[in-house]
Amino acid sequence: MVAMDPSEPDTTQREARDLAELTGPGRVDIVRMALLGIDSGPREPADLDVDLHLSVEVDRVHHRPGAGVSVGYRVGYDDGGGARVNEYLVxxxxxxxxxxxxxxxxADGDRQVRVWRHPHDPALPGLAPACDAATVHGWLTDLGRPPxxxxxxxxVSYRPSRRAVLRAGAGDDSVFVKVLPPRRAEALYRRHEVLTDAGVPTPRVLACPGPGVLMIERARGHALAEAIAGAERNPGGLPGPDxxxxxxDSLPATVLELPARPSWADRIDFHAEAARAALPAEAGRIDRLETGLTELLARTPDGPKVPTHGDxxxxxxxxxxxxxxxxxxxDSVGPGRRSDDLGTMLxxxxxxxxxxxxxxxxxPGIVKEWTAYFETRVDPVDLRARTAAVVLSLAAGTSPEQGAARLAVAEEWHADAQGRI
Known part of the structure; x- marks a missing residue:
């Protein structure tokens, strides 16, 4: 099976159907059959135990247009001996x-659905050992940091078949365990090497104890989000845009030798499709925004490729x-446009x-101040268009209410960009 082009109507309709079935009432039968398939091999639906008292609660939905739908479930059922079993399935x-x-x-005609118990993700062979406390204890001991x-x-986070991040330990003694498909883990390790060798402030990789597993030191300081939240009471704690x-600017020139990754603006069609799937009632607004931003980005100057963070x-x-x-x-460090990094922040x-x-x-005052500085560094129209594209990319990964609010913010950035042509 090959990845599908999200621009094809059949693909969009198929994924809309999959999304509806995996999150709707049909999810219960999918999980019931999967439980029997995982435990006992293939069986017919007629063999099912009607006394399972099966409950299937949708926890998280991950939709990547053209690359399928994944849904995480909190599942509960009786084991036949009077005990209640609670599991997480994908x-x-x-x-x-x-x-x-x-x-x-x-399998159902031309569609295939794969179901597994967390943490046995088939694309992340390192996830199961990374979720085992005894195994991680051994990894930390091998590092000379026995708990x-x-x-x-x-x-901390889990995107089925793509990545997971776990925090091991507590406080200053904690490390992060990042799990990726093995090839992507190798590419990430290379990026960390490039930055560490150049003395760029970023966490070091401490060990790679298994396929697709990186143990990474805890970052020093506090997330910028905290400094933004506390900017009024502690303005000195908020870094300026410069x-x-x-x-x-500290990223080394060797970053330009790494493979390039598409920016959020480069994949505006992908993110617009995801937004339409998440906010079907707003499809017309999303269409207009996608068209307008595509036209704007096509006419703004393409600046020089520079080392970028990518996220x-x-x-x-x-x-x-x-x-x-x-x-x-x-993960996305590589050659790109400075306006994409600045637009991502804004x-x-x-x-x-x-x-x-x-x-x-x-x-809003901080955003205004940062925008005023950033537009002296890159083309002002390009900056605003790429900021709008980033906000559009955020519309699908949240609640419908937040998605609609983000769509409105993206429209404001788009209108501001158009007004400066």
Missing amino acids: ASTAPRLPESERVALL AAPVRLDL VLEAWL FYEANVFTADGGVSSVIDV GHVAVLPALAPHVYAHV
Whole structure:
């Protein structure tokens, strides 16, 4: 099976159908059949135990247009002996997933759905050991950091078949365990090497204890989001826009030798399709925004390729005493446009007031100040168009209410860009 082009009507309709079935009432039958398939091999629906008292609650939905739908479920059922079993399962229509005995394959005509128990993700062979406290205890001991108490593991994030991040330990003694498909893990390790060798403030890779697993030190300082939230009571703790750009300036020229990754603006068709799937009632607005931004980006000057972070925003930037102390998630470091990094920062910060109005009521002033500085560094129209594209990319990964609010913010940036032509 090959990845599908999200621009094809059949693909859009197929994924809309998959999304509806994996999140709708049909999810219960999918999970029921998968449980039998994982445990006991193929069986007919008539063999099912009607007394399972099966409950299937949708936890998270991951939709990547053209690359399938994955849904995480909180599942509960009776084990037949009077005990209640609670598990986490994932169902996915993603193509090219590796075969595994730990995965149930459900086929229906031209569609295949694979279901597995967390943490047995077929694309992330390192996830199961990374979720085992005893195994991670051994990894930390091998690093010369044997825990004084049982290892505490917290799952920070999980995107089925793509990545997972766990925090091992607590406080200053914690490290992060990042799990990726093995080839992507090798590429990430190379990026960390380039930055560490150049002395760029970013966490070091401590070890690679298994296929696709990187143990990474804890970033120094606090997330920029905290400095933004507290900017009114502690203005000295908030780095200025020039300080943020100085970290980008510290990226070495060797970054230009790394493979380039498409920016959010480069994949505006992908993100617009995801937004339409998440906000079908707003499809017309999204169509107009996608068309307008595509036209704007085509006419703005294409600046020189420079070293870029690729995902430069307030959750990935850490600060201390008004400076940048570290920057995490360097998966996308490579050649690109400075306006994409600056637009990514502006776009993410611009949506904070809608997320927590009381905490971030003062943020529009910060955005205005940062925009005024950034537009002296890159083309002002290009900056605003790329900021709008970033905000559009954020519309699908949240609640419908937040998605609609982000769509409105993207429209404001687009209108501001058009007004400066």
